[in-house]
Amino acid sequence: MPETPATRIDFSGPQLRADQRGYVLDGEFVDGFDDRRDLSPLARRQIAMWADAFGGDVSDVQRELLGLDVEPDRVGVEILTAATRNADVDLPLASEFGLVERLTDEQTLVVREPWRMLAGGERRDYPLTVGELAAVTGATAKQVREWENATLLPGYRIDGRRQFFSAAVVHAFALAALDRYQVAALTTLQAADADDDCFVRLVEHTLATRRSRLAESRRRFAEVAQGILGQIRAVLVSASAEDPQERSATPTDDDLGEHLARTTLARSVKLHDAFGAIASDDLSARSDAESHLVFEREKRVSKPRGSSGRTKPPGPLSSGEVLLYDDDFELFVHPASGKGWKLSADLGLSVSRKNDAVRIGKLLSTRLGDGAVRVYPRDDRGIVKRSVSR
Amino acid sequence: MWNRPGSPRYWFHYTERTRARAIVASKTFKVGTKHTKGRAGVYVCPYAPGSRTEEDLAGRILDGSYHEREKLRAVVVLASGPDITFESDPDTRDGMRHLADPGSLVELPNQIVGWAAIVDGQWQHSLTLFDPLALP
Numbered sequence: 001m002p003e004t005p006a007t008r009i010d011f012s013g014p015q016l017r018a019d020q021r022g023y024v025l026d027g028e029f030v031d032g033f034d035d036r037r038d039l040s041p042l043a044r045r046q047i048a049m050w051a052d053a054f055g056g057d058v059s060d061v062q063r064e065l066l067g068l069d070v071e072p073d074r075v076g077v078e079i080l081t082a083a084t085r086n087a088d089v090d091l092p093l094a095s096e097f098g099l100v101e102r103l104t105d106e107q108t109l110v111v112r113e114p115w116r117m118l119a120g121g122e123r124r125d126y127p128l129t130v131g132e133l134a135a136v137t138g139a140t141a142k143q144v145r146e147w148e149n150a151t152l153l154p155g156y157r158i159d160g161r162r163q164f165f166s167a168a169v170v171h172a173f174a175l176a177a178l179d180r181y182q183v184a185a186l187t188t189l190q191a192a193d194a195d196d197d198c199f200v201r202l203v204e205h206t207l208a209t210r211r212s213r214l215a216e217s218r219r220r221f222a223e224v225a226q227g228i229l230g231q232i233r234a235v236l237v238s239a240s241a242e243d244p245q246e247r248s249a250t251p252t253d254d255d256l257g258e259h260l261a262r263t264t265l266a267r268s269v270k271l272h273d274a275f276g277a278i279a280s281d282d283l284s285a286r287s288d289a290e291s292h293l294v295f296e297r298e299k300r301v302s303k304p305r306g307s308s309g310r311t312k313p314p315g316p317l318s319s320g321e322v323l324l325y326d327d328d329f330e331l332f333v334h335p336a337s338g339k340g341w342k343l344s345a346d347l348g349l350s351v352s353r354k355n356d357a358v359r360i361g362k363l364l365s366t367r368l369g370d371g372a373v374r375v376y377p378r379d380d381r382g383i384v385k386r387s388v389s390r
Numbered sequence: 391m392w393n394r395p396g397s398p399r400y401w402f403h404y405t406e407r408t409r410a411r412a413i414v415a416s417k418t419f420k421v422g423t424k425h426t427k428g429r430a431g432v433y434v435c436p437y438a439p440g441s442r443t444e445e446d447l448a449g450r451i452l453d454g455s456y457h458e459r460e461k462l463r464a465v466v467v468l469a470s471g472p473d474i475t476f477e478s479d480p481d482t483r484d485g486m487r488h489l490a491d492p493g494s495l496v497e498l499p500n501q502i503v504g505w506a507a508i509v510d511g512q513w514q515h516s517l518t519l520f521d522p523l524a525l526p
Contacts (some may be wrong), residue, residue, distance in 0.1 A: 018398070019398070
């Protein structure tokens, strides 16, 4: 049992103690289960039941109480049923559709502890009335009634009145963020005959289209990620094969950062090499050993497809031509300066689609100002296309 | 603290706070109509509130489901017997269960002995869970 008192969360009426030797009533501990004539028949019957269950002395009066037919607590069962559905169905559904996750921290606190937003000395808890739901969410009572009538938020009839639980607060926060046209659209959807309503079908079509686009976008992202991983793997394998000490060791995540840093330099040299326009002074600042390392590594990385998974570059390119390494998801240009540039970083362009040669070509023409940039993309088999795009 | 010699054996049913409160107020358990394991009933575990992290609890009794995290913010405390008995839940490591029909009402006036909930970021317990001799 807990040893230090916390803020007490109690109910009216007798509550069985954890030691089952008595009960708590109005904040007081009571030992045993003697009858209390000052309590309601329902409470007295409850105490009599405990006396019977836990071996206490059951008086004649208590035996009479045990024989009484007591009306079940209808409202209590209604609250219990609604609270169970709120926890098991409404809240998980709201969470599944992302409504819970998009709440701000303040809204989450209100959902969990609604009394923070309600005036009055007594701490109010669920279920909330229409006015209370409006008060905690910033909506109007009229809006709450309209949303509930349109079944846009879960509401329950308890003791003949509209009552709301935490999932309704989550929905109300989401609905309050919409404009009236969006709410009207949702209301129309809820009221429509799903099998025979043009509006419903158009909405379904719109959603299906959006899902399809999203799936395509995710597929492309996965391809890109796979390409980058493949590239990193190739670099690691290459470095491992080159260094006798690394050859025996399996590359780990710790090695990855160092390898990436070292190969960034090597890759720019590879471009010069592939384009046949290496400026000798580019390497002059490096040590002979470093230059040797870079070139040796790049020779391995640039092997034709089949041995290392890459296609051999299509020979030296002319000034202003561009090779699109679609499996690297990067683009390198060879403009009049004779230098290899990393497109996305140096020119501020992003490659969002493979083989989008025409678009890339036009963008580069604009950026470089020579109007004669040609792009050579690869097809799905990795073959470089020698088509000219302007 | 819990389950000391001479005291009843206690079990804990984690659920959403309002539902826990409704269970204690009515001294009745409403069996849900949906259950992830496909077997409806009253499910309990031996983990007292605050004894494990939310992550650990979620992994043990919610299969790590994020959508169900609100169910870890309150707990109904049940003593063993005499209303119902629990059997070992084969789907969890330490859990116990009492199978019942979906949607049915299970009255537990002699076993529900209190509840606790996270309020203001801390576990707070009903007065019934305190040892009367330990209180000032």
